[in-house]
Amino acid sequence: MATEFHNLQEMQHCASLVTKVFIQRDYSEGTVCRFQTKFPSELNNRIERTLLEETVKTLNSYYMEAEKIGGQSYMEGCLACATAYIVFLCMETRYEKVLKKISGYIQEQNEKIYAPRGLLLTDPVERGMRVLEVSIFEDQGSAGSSPSSTLSSDSSAR
């Protein structure tokens, strides 16, 4: 029925972006990639403190793993030298592999934890690893006047 259909449309809720919170880098250990685990006050009533801290700590550990100087990075360097860096055309560096893992982790966190709470994490690599961006969404209530509810966290080529 027409009325019912109209009402169903009205019932379709959309989220719209309200603001973004930026978790800054923690430079206390130098230029290694670490993010501050300080909980932003804007997220006080949006997500549990422990969840966000857990996410940031996991990200920090991933970055630490990526930047670790050890056996694998030696081998990579030697191989690259030996092949006059042609190997970079064929193979992915270790850092890139870890970045892929990180982006998968962020995607999973978004789907499981953040999107249900109206939040969205953006991969720091899209921001030059300077900030961890948390987008805050609010319920707008109506499908007609609000922007689309689906938001892609895809990284765009710049």
Next chain:
Amino acid sequence: MPASGADALKPSAFLPVCTATCLLVGATSLFFVFTCPWLAATICPAVPPCCAILFLFVLANFTMATFMDAGVLPVASEDEDKDDGFRAPLYKNVDIKGVQVRMKWCASCHFYRPPRCSHCSVCDHCVEDFDHHCPWVNNCIGRRNYRYFFLFLLSLTFHMVAVFTFGLIYVLHHMNDLWKLHFTVTVVVISISGLFLLPVLGLTGFHLYLVSRGRTTNEQVTGKFQGGVNPFTQGCCNNMEYLVCSPISPKYMARPCKKSIVHVQPPFLRPELDQQMPMKVGDNGLHTLALENKLLKASEQQANIKGPDLCSGFRESPVRGIHQGSVSVQPPLQPNTVYSSLPLNSRSLALKHSCRYGSKSQLPAMQSDGWRSSPPRGIVTSSTLLANQSSNDGPPFNNFINPTEPQLMSQRGAPSVNFHSHFMMLGSDGSVQCPPPHSYSPVFMGVTRQSPHLRDSLRDLVSQDTTLPKSAAARYDNFSKTIMASINERRELEERERMLHLQARSQAHYCADVGIYDIPSKRSLAPDNAGPPGSRGPTPPAYGSREFLMSTGILTYGMRTSPLSNSSTLSLTHGSKTSSSQLQNCSSSSLQNKGRSSSPAYCPSERQTQAVPSSTSTLPRLTSTNSSAPPYTSYATAKRSSLPFPSEGKESVTLGALK
């Protein structure tokens, strides 16, 4: 040469790199053709292959240093820029291993430069761990390609030494054949290699020193850690290890695009509140939470339907009589706890509020309660929906089932005719209007707010009220109307006062001959006058802030003193570029600084010396008012104009005033 700036793409920028390439490849090729056969025959057959491998190494590192992204940081998005506010300082201090390091605001890239990051004026971008811009490779040397640059220098040194040495041996053995071709070519080759050996050796030695001290060329040249402690060094050996063996950091620009769609759809989960939520006992003995806290969660409460005492975690007394009564009259809903502490008449109004509001958004919110224990059943007798949903504890949106909606809709009944709040879903014409997320009922206007967010929401609410359609506004009851009127009056008064204040201030500036340049800039003052972070109170605009710029010169275009105001605007630039495009960048960034600019009299000491003369030299030009020079055209066509519409209006107005 992945340079995106204008200067790096000029034809003249390619001259050094082409020269270097020609010399390197040409001279080495001649060496291999004319000298190596004799060397292989006379000295050792392994000499040419070793030289060839070395030369390959040189070429590979040269190519990597030339074409590899140095670690360019992408320009910050507008959202990030706004976060810093209008009165953000030019520098931010950060503590690195006990040493205070300053992070400077980059006006072009719109972020605070990370430590060791610097802006390359040739390429016009910020580079991580910026070393220098090398003209011989026409590329910035930074975090990602410093290793290749260093190895290029090292290998080139060895290569040049080898070519020079073997060439000399050949020449010394062929002193009799002075005019033979081979001899002449070899002499030319050793001259070239000998000529460039000393500078290259010097540069290699310099970089070896830098690596041992853990500094970049930029830091060495600017004398950053000359007297003090360098927090970035890890000791000579570790620095060498880091240089050679560290993983290559990723490229930030032009990353491969991958599609990963994440649906963000309400209703949203909310964290469980802490138990120390202050409780108020209402007149009728109902336990309610403190008003402010509830207001914070006004629109997203996942109320357990038990009456007024809720916020999600509580399991308190069942629905009281009054609520039951109202519930039975009104469409099925979960009474929003927000309103329950009010006196009776407003409470009933508030309940009607929540009816309208709750019926739409609260209902799905109920369903997302699955992640907590299921709500008590049968509490709200009139809600058949809950009975359907209470058995489902699955993921939030699985329960958002269509069949329940028409049921709900049909139970809404006729919209109440005598009262709709301006948060109404349903306008008079049946069109749906969404309540703003942090909107509050007008009955709460008098409540004091603690946090800037609430204050902002209040201001938003106030501003929204004036744009409401008349039909909705007309439905206010008398109680809200008087409050709204008083708030509007107060707001108008404040605005009038502010305008008067600003005009008086700008008048004072124009009266003084040198008033503008004598006033200390915001940055030269102590940082504690910046106010609390995130404060958005109605303070008068700080000198140098965007509001000040707007108030003093640009918006008051009716005044004839606009040249002076424009000079004040451009004098507040934050130019740190050395090229002639500096003014362009300055003028384009002046409106974008939002408080990060200062008059040239107070420029920081490390600003490059060219900056000061050029910015001061523009002032007489500006005051003469008859030059419609390129700076003004570039002013209008600022390429990084990131301000919203009002700023564009400002620019056109400024141009108009000047012309």
